[in-house]
Amino acid sequence: MxxxxxxxxxxxxxxxxxxPGSIGHRGLKEKEITLKIAIQLKKLLDKDKxxxxxxxxxxxxxxxxxxxxxFLKYQNVNLLLSIHVDSSQKSYVSGISIWIVSNNRMxxxxxxxxxxxKEKIYFYKNIEDIFKNNKNDxxxxxxxxxxxxxxxxxxxxKLSSCIFQEFKKIIKVNKIKPNYASLxxxxxINTPSILIETGFITNFEEEKKLKTIxxxxxxxxxxxxxxxxxxxxxxxxxx
Ligand SMILES: [Zn+2]
Numbered sequence: 346m347x348x349x350x351x352x353x354x355x356x357x358x359x360x361x362x363x364x365p366g367s368i369g370h371r372g373l374k375e376k377e378i379t380l381k382i383a384i385q386l387k388k389l390l391d392k393d394k395x396x397x398x399x400x401x402x403x404x405x406x407x408x409x410x411x412x413x414x415x416f417l418k419y420q421n422v423n424l425l426l427s428i429h430v431d432s433s434q435k436s437y438v439s440g441i442s443i444w445i446v447s448n449n450r451m452x453x454x455x456x457x458x459x460x461x462x463k464e465k466i467y468f469y470k471n472i473e474d475i476f477k478n479n480k481n482d483x484x485x486x487x488x489x490x491x492x493x494x495x496x497x498x499x500x501x502x503k504l505s506s507c508i509f510q511e512f513k514k515i516i517k518v519n520k521i522k523p524n525y526a527s528l529x530x531x532x533x534i535n536t537p538s539i540l541i542e543t544g545f546i547t548n549f550e551e552e553k554k555l556k557t558i559x560x561x562x563x564x565x566x567x568x569x570x571x572x573x574x575x576x577x578x579x580x581x582x583x584x
Contacts, residue, residue, distance in 0.1 A: 358383035362407025367432030369552035385565030450527035
């Protein structure tokens with residue numbers, strides 16, 4: 346796929362409204378931090394002519410999973426980036442982690458899509474064209490979606506490694522590989538998706554830092570630098 350336009354990043358600040366997410370020992374709410382980091386990140390991406398950033402929410406409102414995922418049905422999004430803050434019973438646990446969708450979950454989503462003819466999801470143009478010309482060939486459709494998923498997963502792993510490299514400069518990084526999960530927000534069959542847990546709200550030190558604008562900006566800068574690193578090296582193709 347030739348890149349003729351900007352790379353669109355859909356930033357999804359976790360939780361919101363009546364859903365505060367995790368809460369720190371000093372009362373800091375996850376929904377506030379995810380929103381602040383997301384707004385900072387959007388600012389940075391919008392200043393860069395390589396990117397176009399969209400937010401699933403830009404205020405303290407509640408959004409269902411369906412509403413968050415609707416952005417991916419109709420918009421041409423190149424990457425979904427969901428931002429969260431982790432929590433643990435053990436207050437000494439700290440650090441960032443990245444999550445991507447599990448193979449099982451994605452294969453289930455692809456099978457459901459192929460069986461359910463009514464559901465309309467938009468794919469990249471080259472894939473839409475093949476689907477249009479082969480309307481009833483479900484085996485071909487499944488093969489193409491499986492191949493696309495393999496590409497998405499390879500991209501998610503590479504991008505995760507770029508993100509870990511950048512975060513290593515500012516925070517303790519325990520693992521440099523993403524984890525796999527069956528998470529609804531990561532399970533769109535037409536968009537590569539990753540979820541970043543930007544620290545532990547239940548760790549006293551991280552809660553203290555996460556509360557400050559300076560640290561929220563630092564996290565946004567770090568994510569931005571990794572996206573820039575990853576995408577600017579992909580000179581002609583998005584994937
Ligand atoms: Zn969360």
